[in-house]
Amino acid sequence: MSARRATVVLVGPPGAGKTTVGGELARLLGVELLDTDEDVERREGRTISDIFIDDGEAHFRALEHAAVVRALEAHEGVVALGGGAVEHPETRAALRSVPVVYLDVSMAKALPRVGLSGARPLLVDSPRARWKALMDARRPLYQEVAGLVVLTDDEPVERLATLIAEALERGELRPRDET
Numbered sequence: 001m002s003a004r005r006a007t008v009v010l011v012g013p014p015g016a017g018k019t020t021v022g023g024e025l026a027r028l029l030g031v032e033l034l035d036t037d038e039d040v041e042r043r044e045g046r047t048i049s050d051i052f053i054d055d056g057e058a059h060f061r062a063l064e065h066a067a068v069v070r071a072l073e074a075h076e077g078v079v080a081l082g083g084g085a086v087e088h089p090e091t092r093a094a095l096r097s098v099p100v101v102y103l104d105v106s107m108a109k110a111l112p113r114v115g116l117s118g119a120r121p122l123l124v125d126s127p128r129a130r131w132k133a134l135m136d137a138r139r140p141l142y143q144e145v146a147g148l149v150v151l152t153d154d155e156p157v158e159r160l161a162t163l164i165a166e167a168l169e170r171g172e173l174r175p176r177d178e179t
Ligand SMILES: Nc1ncnc2c1ncn2[C@@H]1O[C@H](COP(=O)(O)OP(=O)(O)OP(=O)(O)O)[C@@H](O)[C@H]1O
Pocket: 012, 013, 014, 015, 016, 017, 018, 019, 020, 021, 037, 080, 081, 082, 083, 113, 114, 120, 152, 153, 155, 156, 157, 160
């Protein structure tokens, strides 16, 4: 049985542009974008912020992992992950079978992009200190799962999407399992 597989998966911290670049990349490739944050919210019928408040981060991570597995198995298109999805070891293992791009961003660019809205509950208090702590823990995880790292600080969304589409077309972006 040949399983359906995501075309490419975008990982990286909040504000890197996973959702925005993912949308443009999907348009270029003529496929759909599936954003696991949106999938979790739609299925739960409540915001991520409310899930964190009502049930805690661990519960959100379990819902997020299930959303990633569903997306990798059934969505033949672009998949944008939530910023912390790579913290789940089984998510990192599942990412071995698909091409993964790490969209990176500096704190100076990311915090103005995300603002301080409740949509990113982990950054609401002391955003600079929280950002640094999250990135110290996650940078190696993003690097572990990705076949390509793209810094998004100074490039427009359209250029970033084109760069990733071209890497895919040239066959430069292979699943880790196949390299
Ligand atoms: N390359 C870019 N240049 C300028 N602004 C950008 C760029 N990429 C994204 N943005 C802007 O930054 C904001 C955050 O982008 P986006 O929601 O795509 O990030 P994300 O990586 O999906 O974050 P999260 O992990 O919180 O879901 C949006 O307002 C978007 O328009």
